[in-house]
Amino acid sequence: MIEYSALRTLHVICVVASYTLFVVRGVWMLHASPRLNQRWVRVVPHVVDTFLLASAIAMVVMSGQYPFVAGWLTAKVVALIVYIGLGMLALRRARTRGVRLAAWVAAQAVFIYIVAVALTRQALPFVG
Numbered sequence: 596m597i598e599y600s601a602l603r604t605l606h607v608i609c610v611v612a613s614y615t616l617f618v619v620r621g622v623w624m625l626h627a628s629p630r631l632n633q634r635w636v637r638v639v640p641h642v643v644d645t646f647l648l649a650s651a652i653a654m655v656v657m658s659g660q661y662p663f664v665a666g667w668l669t670a671k672v673v674a675l676i677v678y679i680g681l682g683m684l685a686l687r688r689a690r691t692r693g694v695r696l697a698a699w700v701a702a703q704a705v706f707i708y709i710v711a712v713a714l715t716r717q718a719l720p721f722v723g
């Protein structure tokens with residue numbers, strides 16, 4: 596049986612990898628770089644995000660703290676959905692460069708919020 600602390604380490608490694616990949620892909624997007632379409636760039640982020648979510652679900656089950664019961668986990672799930680939506684706008688869907696840039700910056704703000712929620716276990720980490 597895998598240890599909780601190992602899952603948390605895996606989760607945090609995936610968090611760093613996921614953020615790094617998102618920032619790099621955003622820079623390539625802003626430069627209209629063909630590197631954005633490399634095969635590994637299309638595959639690796641999905642693998643990382645799958646491990647990120649799988650480790651999260653495993654920790655939720657092991658700790659018995661569930662989203663829609665524990666407020667901070669609800670906040671993480673909702674913010675994750677917003678982050679995914681903004682990420683899709685930034686890297687694929689938005690038509691203009693301005694909207695893509697705005698979505699890319701906003702997605703990073705949401706990501707930082709998620710990390711703050713994780714570290715404080717508070718849905719409103721920047722309040723009092």
Ligand code: HEM
Pocket residue numbers: 603606607610648651652654655658662668671672675678706709710713714
């Ligand atoms: C982009 C999405 C996510 C980011 C950036 C993120 C970030 C983090 C970070 C930095 C930690 C480590 C906290 C510490 O060291 O004390 C953590 C822990 C954790 N995360 Fe996530 N997380 C994300 C998604 C999720 C989701 C969707 C869930 C579950 C619904 C989740 C559940 C947990 C749990 C249960 C812990 C362990 C808390 C503890 O035992 O201290 N995470 N997360």
